[in-house]
Amino acid sequence: MSQKTLDARGKSCPMPIVALAKEARTLSKGQELVVLSDDEAFPNDVRAWCSKTGNHLLSVDKAEDHYRAQIRKEA
Amino acid sequence: MSSHSADPSAQIAELQKQVADLQARLARVEATPSAIPGLPLATSGTAQAGSGQVERVSMVVFSGTLDHAIAAFTIATAAAASGMEVEMFFTFWGFAALRDPKKSGQGKTLIGKMFSWMLPRGTRKLPLSQWNMGGAGAKMIRSIMQGRKVASVEELMAAAADLGVVINACEMSMGLMGIGQDELIDYPTLKVCGAATFIERASAGKVTLFI
Structure with a gap:
């Protein structure tokens, strides 16, 4: 499956999650999405969002000045 | 980036340790479903769980201040983005945020005119609940939020509308304060209702807040 990237840098809580929810609607099951965010709440929030919505969080990494989360759409 | 956070990898x-621990605990609970009668084991989407509860946040917005409105719409958009239904019930001072500055009601009573x-006529006129300092505090917080790229209450309301957050306007407050529907903002799901609607929506939902 192809992988999309959502650049949510420059957005603060709750907007990275709002943008992620919107983007996730366009994905089909099994498709992966990379989300970039420089919001300090993002690592915990993306974990919480995946847990709440039943999607799979593959990884969260810290890049130089932002976080990078990889998600697989399950629900 | 704020300075308060510890080493992110730590x-x-x-x-990850906490998740593993919780997963282990969940596995133990699932292995003995009879231990907690009625506990819903599946939590999928907006489906009704075994207890009859719906994935819904019901929120009373009572306060007419900028800080309360930001809190209310931040939680509302986060909940809607997390797949929950969200119903906001505006009453009393909360109506300030629903007033459209471009509209004015007709045929008001004296009390209606006083209110x-x-x-405040709309979100742009909302004061801060603390440190308002005659409106300087509200301006200051808006400027700080803009500097930190935090969404304004107007942007949050637009996101709420986009995510399908429902706004209910309390008919009783409108009557008391002499506010007509023709004075309220254009919002896609704005409805006029009473306390019974709130009770019906809130009692079946999982989260209820009073702001």
Whole structure:
């Protein structure tokens, strides 16, 4: 499956999650999405969002000045 | 980036440990479903769980201040983005945020005229609940939020509308304060209702807040 990237840098809580929810609607099951965010709440929030919505969080990494989360759409 | 956070990799390791611990505990609970009667084991989408509860946040927005409105719409958009239904019930001072500055009601009583005069006309006129300093505090917080790229209450309301957050306007408050529907903002799901609607929506939902 192809992988999309959502650049949510420059957005603060709750907007990275709002943008992620919107983007996730366009994905089909099994498709992966990379989300970039420089919001300090993002690592915990993306974990919480995946847990709440039943999607799979593959990884969260810290890049130089932002976080990078990889998600697989399950629900 | 704020300076208060510890080393992110240490935080991630700690969280991963917590997740593993919780998964182990969940597995134990699932292995003995009879231990907790009625506990819903599946939590999928907006489906009704075994207890009859719906994935819904019901929120009373009573306060007519900028800080309360930001809190209310931040939680509302986060909940809607997390797949929950969200119903906001605006009452009393909360109506300030629903007033459209471009609209004015007709045929008001004296009390209605007084409320029209005293109640802030829309989100741009909302004061801060603390440190308002005659409106300087509200301006200051808006400028700080803009600097930190935090969404304004107007942007949050637009996101709420986009995510399908429902706004209910309390008919009783409108009557008391002499506010007509023709004075309220254009919002896709704005409905006029009473306390019974709130009770019906809130009692079947999982989260209820009073702001």
